[in-house]
Amino acid sequence: MASLSANKKHKVTVVGSGNWGSTIAKVVAENTASHPDLFEKEVQMWVFEEQVEGRNLTELINEKHENQKYLPGIPLPKHVIANPSIEDAVKGSTILVFNLPHQFIIAQCRQIKGHIEPYARGISCIKGVNVGDGKISLFSETIGRELGIYCGALSGANIANEVAQEKWCETTIAYDPPPVDSQAPTPAKTPPNGTPASSQLDLTKLDQHKDVSGLPSKVKLKPLPAEFHPIDHVTIKTLFHRPYFHARVVSDVAGVSLGGALKNIVALAAGWVDGLGWGDNAKAAIMRVGLLEMVDFGKRFFGKTIQTKTFTEESAGVADLITTCSGGRNHRCAKMSVVEGKSIAEIEERELNGQKLQGVSTAEEVNNFLKSQGLEKEFPLFTAVSQILKGEAKYEDIPKLIESETSDAFA
Amino acid sequence: MASLSANKKHKVTVVGSGNWGSTIAKVVAENTASHPDLFEKEVQMWVFEEQVEGRNLTELINEKHENQKYLPGIPLPKHVIANPSIEDAVKGSTILVFNLPHQFIIAQCRQIKGHIEPYARGISCIKGVNVGDGKISLFSETIGRELGIYCGALSGANIANEVAQEKWCETTIAYDPPPVDSQAPTPAKTPPNGTPASSQLDLTKLDQHKDVSGLPSKVKLKPLPAEFHPIDHVTIKTLFHRPYFHARVVSDVAGVSLGGALKNIVALAAGWVDGLGWGDNAKAAIMRVGLLEMVDFGKRFFGKTIQTKTFTEESAGVADLITTCSGGRNHRCAKMSVVEGKSIAEIEERELNGQKLQGVSTAEEVNNFLKSQGLEKEFPLFTAVSQILKGEAKYEDIPKLIESETSDAFA
Numbered sequence: 001m002a003s004l005s006a007n008k009k010h011k012v013t014v015v016g017s018g019n020w021g022s023t024i025a026k027v028v029a030e031n032t033a034s035h036p037d038l039f040e041k042e043v044q045m046w047v048f049e050e051q052v053e054g055r056n057l058t059e060l061i062n063e064k065h066e067n068q069k070y071l072p073g074i075p076l077p078k079h080v081i082a083n084p085s086i087e088d089a090v091k092g093s094t095i096l097v098f099n100l101p102h103q104f105i106i107a108q109c110r111q112i113k114g115h116i117e118p119y120a121r122g123i124s125c126i127k128g129v130n131v132g133d134g135k136i137s138l139f140s141e142t143i144g145r146e147l148g149i150y151c152g153a154l155s156g157a158n159i160a161n162e163v164a165q166e167k168w169c170e171t172t173i174a175y176d177p178p179p180v181d182s183q184a185p186t187p188a189k190t191p192p193n194g195t196p197a198s199s200q201l202d203l204t205k206l207d208q209h210k211d212v213s214g215l216p217s218k219v220k221l222k223p224l225p226a227e228f229h230p231i232d233h234v235t236i237k238t239l240f241h242r243p244y245f246h247a248r249v250v251s252d253v254a255g256v257s258l259g260g261a262l263k264n265i266v267a268l269a270a271g272w273v274d275g276l277g278w279g280d281n282a283k284a285a286i287m288r289v290g291l292l293e294m295v296d297f298g299k300r301f302f303g304k305t306i307q308t309k310t311f312t313e314e315s316a317g318v319a320d321l322i323t324t325c326s327g328g329r330n331h332r333c334a335k336m337s338v339v340e341g342k343s344i345a346e347i348e349e350r351e352l353n354g355q356k357l358q359g360v361s362t363a364e365e366v367n368n369f370l371k372s373q374g375l376e377k378e379f380p381l382f383t384a385v386s387q388i389l390k391g392e393a394k395y396e397d398i399p400k401l402i403e404s405e406t407s408d409a410f411a
Numbered sequence: 412m413a414s415l416s417a418n419k420k421h422k423v424t425v426v427g428s429g430n431w432g433s434t435i436a437k438v439v440a441e442n443t444a445s446h447p448d449l450f451e452k453e454v455q456m457w458v459f460e461e462q463v464e465g466r467n468l469t470e471l472i473n474e475k476h477e478n479q480k481y482l483p484g485i486p487l488p489k490h491v492i493a494n495p496s497i498e499d500a501v502k503g504s505t506i507l508v509f510n511l512p513h514q515f516i517i518a519q520c521r522q523i524k525g526h527i528e529p530y531a532r533g534i535s536c537i538k539g540v541n542v543g544d545g546k547i548s549l550f551s552e553t554i555g556r557e558l559g560i561y562c563g564a565l566s567g568a569n570i571a572n573e574v575a576q577e578k579w580c581e582t583t584i585a586y587d588p589p590p591v592d593s594q595a596p597t598p599a600k601t602p603p604n605g606t607p608a609s610s611q612l613d614l615t616k617l618d619q620h621k622d623v624s625g626l627p628s629k630v631k632l633k634p635l636p637a638e639f640h641p642i643d644h645v646t647i648k649t650l651f652h653r654p655y656f657h658a659r660v661v662s663d664v665a666g667v668s669l670g671g672a673l674k675n676i677v678a679l680a681a682g683w684v685d686g687l688g689w690g691d692n693a694k695a696a697i698m699r700v701g702l703l704e705m706v707d708f709g710k711r712f713f714g715k716t717i718q719t720k721t722f723t724e725e726s727a728g729v730a731d732l733i734t735t736c737s738g739g740r741n742h743r744c745a746k747m748s749v750v751e752g753k754s755i756a757e758i759e760e761r762e763l764n765g766q767k768l769q770g771v772s773t774a775e776e777v778n779n780f781l782k783s784q785g786l787e788k789e790f791p792l793f794t795a796v797s798q799i800l801k802g803e804a805k806y807e808d809i810p811k812l813i814e815s816e817t818s819d820a821f822a
Contacts, residue, residue: 048680078531090703112731151799156694157691157692157695159690162690162692167690167693168689168693168696168809168810169690169692169693169695169696170692170696170699170700179657221529222415235795239606239773243810243811243814244810246696246814246815258708267633271788278578278579279570279573279580279731280568280579280734280737281567281568281570281573281578281580281581281730281734282579282580283733283736283737284568284580284726284729284730284731284737285568285579285581285726285730286727287722287733288581288726288729288730289581291724291729292724308720309719309723312720312723312724312729313703313723314699315695315696315699318695318699318702318723318729319692319695319696319698320695320700322691322694322733323691323692323694323695326691326694326695328692330678331427338629338702367755372675398579399475399579399654399655400654403654403657404657404659
């Protein structure tokens with residue numbers, strides 16, 4: 001696959017080693033072994049060092065080839081090398097796969113800044129988007145901005161343990177670095193979304209973020225040296241696609257990231273409708289309406305880089321939504337809340353061991369933002385979910401709240 | 412809503428009175444009562460006369476306002492009038508709603524031909540398409556051709572009993588009559604799909620049916636007299652939309668009709684994957700792949716009148732697919748077949764009381780057609796389902812059979 005002049009192999013590092021991080025390390029290590037023309041076989045995996053059974057977790061992983069704490073029972077390829085030093089793990093890598101809890105992104109990026117190859121490319125496997133204070137930003141953007149590199153995103157209808165057990169599923173990878181002239185790098189005229197060029201999107205200033213790709217470029221992307229095979233869609237697919245983990249590569253980083261966040265709002269409504277015993281058709285209707293509001297949200301606030309089909313045709317969109325509305329915990333807790341006549345907060349406390357439902361906070365943040373824009377009515381399902389969470393509307397009102405008597409597709 | 416000159420009301424007749432027919436009669440009768448400016452209140456419902464408890468079914472319905480045989484326990488509006496004479500029921504009606512078993516369509520159309528208003532418009536609520544002998548035709552086309560009228564189609568994630576109980580769901584109505592000059596009717600230059608202009612699609616002659624709307628016009632549509640309010644999308648929505656039955660009106664008759672047929676092929680694969688215990692993500696992946704093959708099938712064989720979004724965004728597409736892959740009988744029997752290690756034929760015989768699974772015959776017919784076109788490989792999931800049904804492949808092979816290692820969206 002590599003061209004004649006491209007004789008230098010890509011070194012891959014996975015930054016993070018939790019349940020999903022260890023799983024992704026297994027996936028990519030299987031592929032680096034299968035494609036020795038493209039990749040160095042060894043995959044570095046940064047592990048936050050901790051003591052397990054009185055020993056360092058990294059030593060245990062490198063000895064047993066298993067992450068006994070976060071992915072027990074799953075053999076890891078022997079060439080996944082656990083490394084407690086993040087600076088050492090990323091050294092010389094051209095492809096950095098980020099898979100760590102989102103609250104650690106900035107700190108870890110600052111720790112490796114200056115230690116990475118300036119021409120490295122990133123893929124964020126961190127689900128969702130960062131919502132808060134009237135702003136929405138993509139984790140891939142945070143990484144890109146902090147490190148001055150391009151970072152794409154991976155998301156899909158994936159559960160780490162199932163992927164680790166090689167139960168078949170699909171995923172979507174969005175990767176769309178701006179064109180870089182390898183001889184004389186210049187800032188891309190229209191850098192796509194997810195590039196370091198874009199600062200945090202301030203959703204309180206609607207006009208300024210209509211098009212993510214139109215934000216002023218602050219960082220010039222470093223071109224990959226010519227001796228490397230380009231890191232293009234085929235290379236990315238080759239790194240992640242397995243017989244049990246079918247990967248599709250697209251260009252819409254914002255769409256792939258938003259799908260993983262907004263689906264949780266829809267899952268609450270689907271859970272309520274299920275709890276009311278309204279049947280599969282009502283639930284499918286909620287999902288359909290929710291999917292269209294997800295598309296609309298993306299198009300309005302992330303501009304023209306968003307593609308409808310990322311939501312309606314890809315694993316990160318419709319498939320992840322279907323799964324989340326079937327067995328996810330937002331759906332499950334919302335259903336319980338109706339069946340047992342208890343508030344969602346009571347159910348959260350009982351079921352989630354101190355954790356919170358992502359759908360609840362996302363619904364509130366999205367509603368605050370929509371309200372600030374005067375756009376609540378344009379997103380009747382998102383708004384209904386927020387109203388129900390606040391006790392301002394009842395579950396049973398959902399059909400009425402989202403009913404459109406006159407305006408329509410009329411396609 | 413009616414214009415000043417449009418003072419004549421539409422008379423609505425429902426042709427058919429089974430479970431779904433009686434339900435739709437209830438829905439439209441509620442709306443004729445709510446919109447006296449547009450519709451005559453009385454709704455005629457043609458009933459195939461039979462004896463129930465020693466009495467005529469029509470008499471029972473008109474006395475008890477309930478169809479005790481096919482929709483027991485559901486009160487019908489008193490202005491639904493059961494009529495044993497199909498010729499009399501359709502007399503003077505401008506809107507004919509067809510809702511009868513598909514095997515009776517041709518015979519009943521021939522019986523009413525000459526008794527209907529020549530400018531009447533039809534809506535077919537008959538699910539699916541007619542597949543056989545290398546041909547696929549829409550039931551709306553059959554009706555249109557037989558009667559020389561325009562006929563649209565209604566389909567969605569609907570179960571008659573749930574709609575009758577007013578459990579909320581959505582539906583899609585496709586209606587796109589060709590423009591007719593009311594002064595001097597001429598055949599439309601590009602009659603849309605579902606018009607009587609199109610004869611049965613011969614799928615063995617690919618070039619001839621690339622575009623349904625491009626088929627030569629055989630019948631000139633009669634214009635609706637000017638004293639009637641136009642039968643447009645708003646009128647159609649007003650007739651079918653209820654607080655518990657949200658209707659969206661689109662123009663893609665072929666897409667709406669195909670969705671209701673092809674989904675059953677996908678549901679078999681979803682059932683098998685469920686039976687294997689592969690989890691929600693694998694099932695969601697099957698549905699996603701199936702949805703895209705449905706779109707591709709429509710686009711290739713029904714030409715440019717097909718819209719992707721009919722499948723990916725409407726109730727007749729994605730929502731009906733989700734429901735069918737959750738609780739439908741194709742899914743249920745396919746799952747049993749894997750769990751119990753029995754052939755689908757054995758399960759059919761035990762579970763369906765002599766009936767057959769629609770997915771099985773549709774999968775075979777679609778496969779025969781794809782084979783005749785040399786296009787089996789372009790539809791890997793449809794082909795895999797057919798191979799598994801024939802014993803030529805195993806359930807477990809599905810991921811491999813639909814795997815795309817190189818070609819991709821790469822959008």
